[in-house]
């Protein structure tokens with residue numbers, strides 16, 4: 001079945017449809033890709049493939065173009081790479097980004113990086129998906145009961161990037177905000193959501209000694225309330241996980257993405273970032 005699926009994505013690539021969409025239909029739109037913990041090998045495969053077909057820009061440049069309503073600095077066929085959470089293994093990607101001269105944005109959780117604290121979903125809890133439906137309080141109660149997890153506990157092993165790694169990566173990688181502890185923001189109380197948004201910015205500014213301007217919603221979840229808090233805190237943009245292209249009229253606080261997959265084949269990636277992926281997958285249920 002896997003071979004069949006691969007063949008399917010290859011056929012899509014060879015149909016010329018991705019080429020047509022990239023070169024003609026979406027030529028002047030910008031795409032954002034989302035990763036979490038890709039291996040250097042997979043990332044290199046993707047960047048090798050994409051750098052022959054697309055131009056990479058920074059998130060800063062994209063948000064500036066949208067905010068100023070001036071697309072003149074945006075090259076055609078543009079992509080921005082973003083990576084969520086601030087996982088320790090992201091450090092291993094540095095050489096690949098340098099090699100392809102791509103400056104990605106890593107959205108980091110400010111109270112997990114540079115500590116031995118753990119991400120709430122990286123443990124043996126049987127069903128993390130179910131936790132995403134609970135209020136913050138209920139969620140933490142369950143995690144404490146079942147796997148003895150506390151957000152503020154320092155564990156023996158480290159899951160997130162530390163300051164030494166940040167310092168080495170800083171000239172080549174843009175670091176931005178992804179809350180303090182990665183809660184599902186719409187399930188938080190007002191004061192919790194506000195604090196997660198505001199404190200993350202000041203934490204990271206203190207740690208990295210540079211301004212923090214952009215945000216990514218944990219799990220892609222947000223409401224109008226979060227947008228209000230982000231604006232109050234002085235952020236300039238926020239990235240979602242909704243599918244779509246970024247254009248001059250895109251709301252900077254609801255930036256969409258084209259793909260979120262650490263280890264797909266380049267054929268599938270090529271199809272996915274044209275948008276036909278969503279359409280076809282719905283029909284054929286190939287996932």
Ligand SMILES: [Zn+2]
Nearest residue numbers: 084085218219
């Ligand atoms: Zn995340």
